[in-house]
Amino acid sequence: MVNAFDDRARAGLDPELGALIARREAVLGPAYRLFYERPLQLVRGEGVHLYDPDGNEYLDAYNNVPSVGHSHPRVAGAVARQAARLNTHTRYLAEETVAYAERLVATHDPAIERVMFTCTGSEAVDLALRIATFRESRRGVVVTANAYHGVTAAAAAVSPSLGEGVPLGPHVRTVPPPRDDRGGDPAAELGRAVGAAMADLERHGFPPAALLIDSLLSSDGLRPDPPGLLGPAVEAARAAGALYIADEVQAGFARTGESMWGYQRHGVSPDLVVMGKPMGNGMPIGGLAARGALLDEFGAAVRYFNTFGGNSVCVAAADAVLDVIEEEGLAENAARVGERLRAGIAELAAGTSLLGGVRGAGLFLAADLLDPGTGRPSPELAGRVVNGLRDRGVLISATGELGETLKIRPLLPFRPEHADRVVAALAEVVDELERDPG
């Protein structure tokens, strides 16, 4: 995994930290990974900052779950009030759950009429796949080459980024992520690749069920451009009888700055939308939004009861998140501060051969680390930048096919001075790398 702690380095850590890591490994086991060369213990979060046990402050330019701000009083207050009043499930009637569902649907494309609640993005992807493959025994799924869509068995089987230890299903085909930095017409190329993958599925006895795609191609190294990118791919999917499932777990809830949903910047209308991470600012809530008719056949044959899905407390949190996004103007803020942050990184990149490919949308940005000798992508240098920033109190991570790409994904209430601090810290680390490229 990119940016994973290597347990062999444990002996070199502070003894207390090392002891906690040893306990953790004993009880949680080896499937769990930690971030950073020196893992970070956290005890408090407030606004865009996190704090370790020694009171050190970290600027959070990474976490897209507590998206409206750590421990946001509006959300924490809603959670506290609801937990003290009632927390129940959807087999009883609750006005709040219905009202939130209506409010959420209203933020989507007009064709989207319904929502179903889950607890995680993985469960939402899993449900979307169940619905898409329910029709006419269709089973084939097309995803991008380094896609990540979740941890259930069905979601993991369509997540090539999990690596060779997690085989893709025989019903899965991948397409290369489009690149807008290599000439050509990335939208048309993606459309052709999706069409060919659909045909190949059909040819192998897997009639295509779905094109499942993250609206920003986040785990493919963040490839959101140009706007409109997904149009021909969606057309190709529909021509093959497949549904278009928009994975908005990363792109959604105002992250892109331009709109509430990442698919909106591509001018496409999804059949199914999966939502998760920032939906409840850290409370476990995810959801599936859908064209109404798509749920009729499925819902008539299949009952769906997710015990905690749509529970009173998580819905209260999610409703408060929409309040905060609207009242604090976080979409506009993401656009404005994201632009400033991007300009700062681009300026830095212009002055060094180590940094290239600055890209992104709103407050989700990426840049590649390049080997100064060969100009090739350098995951090693990216790792040094990520850890160098951590040592300077700025949290980001890495992504991309090789892990060569900085993943900069600040909390939505980032202010201009926070963006400037990220750029200044990055400038320091790049300067250090220039002097000692390793």
Add this chain to the structure above:
Amino acid sequence: MVNAFDDRARAGLDPELGALIARREAVLGPAYRLFYERPLQLVRGEGVHLYDPDGNEYLDAYNNVPSVGHSHPRVAGAVARQAARLNTHTRYLAEETVAYAERLVATHDPAIERVMFTCTGSEAVDLALRIATFRESRRGVVVTANAYHGVTAAAAAVSPSLGEGVPLGPHVRTVPPPRDDRGGDPAAELGRAVGAAMADLERHGFPPAALLIDSLLSSDGLRPDPPGLLGPAVEAARAAGALYIADEVQAGFARTGESMWGYQRHGVSPDLVVMGKPMGNGMPIGGLAARGALLDEFGAAVRYFNTFGGNSVCVAAADAVLDVIEEEGLAENAARVGERLRAGIAELAAGTSLLGGVRGAGLFLAADLLDPGTGRPSPELAGRVVNGLRDRGVLISATGELGETLKIRPLLPFRPEHADRVVAALAEVVDELERDPG
């Protein structure tokens, strides 16, 4: 679905309630079901009671999620404090998450050394299946004939109780639930059936991966007896190379009164344990507990990151749940009050031909409704009892192959007078049925 509201009855309801149901159906769609002939709208819960918008009080003898009591101040307080301080994930270090994992493991069989966190029981089942089928390409799974194990694609494929609309996988075999009311040796019979199912899987090219079984056979109509029931079945599974996965989503966390975990009353030691519903008293948290070595191979090849799994707020809730179970002596209470409730229902059953087969463990009880003419199971009469109790302010539901079985599953802090109230209300409804069996 058993005890489902029939939407054709909407016109006969109070207009405000009918309007809310119509809004709900429009936005959530047809896969969602409501309980009762007259659905129940809830606005508040406290201790063992729930309240509707008119202030009517309902005694909760059904919900096993808010198991230590609705809006329990200890749990709600822990949630409120943690939500205001920090809510983050397992790629940072948090002492609280490690400490809770250790505490949870210590409640299990000594062979269980590790835990992995999910958000739901479905995700825990799904992960258990991923781990069990990771070994040597084993894929076969044996479950009981009316089992329910969850809503992800993989969990639904091993859940025959979801009905014909949800096909079982080709790698799945079912065994009849054991009956201790028909003579013979139910434990030996179950063992033989599991052995035969394992052999049949092998014969069809699906080397057995797991026996997945609810420790109380809850959705098979609650068949927990005799204690020790599962011994031969577990032996048969292991002889075939399969793991034993204990589904403790319903049976766990002191529900049975005798012990923390349902498998303990059968004297068996699981390979994997899945937990969910009552774990966080309504906060979405589930988990997988495991023999340590089982996670080594899986964890080395597969990284598992569940964004919300093991998050700070849900762990705080789960830790408070263990505090409450211990400090309020809820296991002992479940044993004592459960016995009183069971005796009351048994006494009632002795005086009527309508009610039979009283059974259960701790505060999870069942009784069958029987047609007075034929003595056969009567789902119709069970439905009338469930709705008759609801009209008298007592909440239960139904289960079993046909829906003929009352499912009585009170909150763990039930006091003797609450048990007596359930029995008194049940006596009234039975009396009504005696006079008018329909």
